[in-house]
Amino acid sequence: MNQIIKLQNIIKLFHRKRWLSLNEGEGVVRAVDDVSIAIGEGESVGLAGESGCGKTTLGRLIAGLYEPTGGTVTINGRNINDGSTQVRRLLRTECRMIFQNLDAALNPFMTVEQILDEPLKIHTKKSKSDRRKRILEVLELVNLPVAFKNEYPHTLSGGEKRRVSVARAIVVPPKILIADEPVSALDVSIRAQIIDLFQHLREELNLTMLFISHDLGVLNDVCDRILVMYNGKIVEDAPIDKLRSRTLEHPYSRRLTESVLQIKVE
């Protein structure tokens, strides 16, 4: 399989700025610590782990939003941090990210239509009426009423905001989708719809997905492979069958699978 995303020895340090800090090393956080992974084209990979273990940082590194402190991120055989604007532009057209934070992910002063229009304006040469048509199509796809196109984000509920985020990510069909907790804060029926939507997109566009979530049930539905992250390191890289059969090897992954709640019918 053609390896579309390749990370080699990625390290990302964050410097905690402290007022009058005397000790240099004290404020350094190793968010991602020597991570090497490869994701094939059309593959759907789940990234699980506890909060604060570096899942989101890893996703943002792949999306090119953060510069790694060490190591290289290669997408389609090209290092995205080599400073070339051409590679950047290609990355921006092919790679989309769904952000975790519901409230901050949408510009509070823009209507839903303006938000969805933005990627279309940059990455396509469609006329205004075509863009509007596409926006309505996508709104229908994520199951939002058409009238919502004139709404501002603060008038939407959490689930509706999340669906607008998803709509923004797919309004120009991407090749790589990094979904950062895309179904958290959604109720179960809509969660199923969104997961269906992802699976549908995957088949249709041969989408490569990195699905970041702490919800193993969702990963089980969507992914072919699961990565477990612990303390900035990838501790487990296994096919999804191992999650289903509960035969993950690392102690932390085992703890993770054991703590999944299940409905028992007696």
Added chain:
Amino acid sequence: MRKEFSYDPNLEAAKGFKAFLRQPGSVSILIGSLFIIVFVAGALFGQYGYQLGLYPHSPTDVQYDRFDSPPTSSVLRTLFDRREEPEFDFEYYEPIEGHILGTDNDGRDIFIRVLNGASTYLYAGIVTVLISLLIGITLGSLTGYYRGKASESVASFITNVLDAYPRIVILIIVAFISHFNLYAIMVTLGILNATRIARIISGTIDSLKNTDFILAAKEIGLSDLTIIGKHIVWYNCRHLLSIQIIYGFASVILIEATLSYIGYGIGDPLVSWGRMIYEGSGGRYPHNFVAGVYWQAMPPVVAIIGTILGLNLLGDGLSKRFNVKQTDYLL
């Protein structure tokens, strides 16, 4: 409050003026713009009315011939003037036909001069606001977006230096050095007003630049310049900037009036409301005012009050209109 349950499809049908009225701040915008339309129309009339032959007097025409004839009585005089015998030789004309609001001490028509003053302020206001927006947004973006880098320290140093002086003193000095040149006063005031805009922009950028929607905009592929211009300045600052733009415009009128009143205003071929008030309320001929020649000072005072009121209403309305987060409204 949820839309799914309360969405009335008929509400969407409202278009044009009805939809405009439903938006917040629309009444203020309407009344404010009425004032401003009157101001702009007056400015145009004051500038071109004489040249186009719409009004018989020009703002700078000194009509010495009228000095030979004594003041003519008028309705105003019979109503308000309780003097029994005139003590002084008056060198002005009371409101009579031909001069709607009378003339000033030099025999110039007050009506056309007030309107001509509006054109001075319109021009000066627009230039000042543009200068302050240009400088303010540049400085603010540099300080906000590139915090911690060299450009930030230079830009914030400039902002702090500009803010450290009392503005009226700077303006008096500039007016004095430049021989009361309007351009010099405009540029100085524009630069001084820019610091407020810079602080607003840099503060907003600082609080927003690490939020997810700015990251999302980067991720979509927008450049830094577009992110600052579109997402931050246009969408997230415009409700604050509209007030600052209006404030900048009003400050031109108020500060110029203040400068003129203390004798440091713009020079003679240009008309200044502050100078008109100074002349009308005593000025070079204190006995006029003492003797009850109130109509010389009244028109510019009314013009200033009306313009500032209109500007404030407009700014208030625009700010409410743009601040969509504050008011939950249906389109």
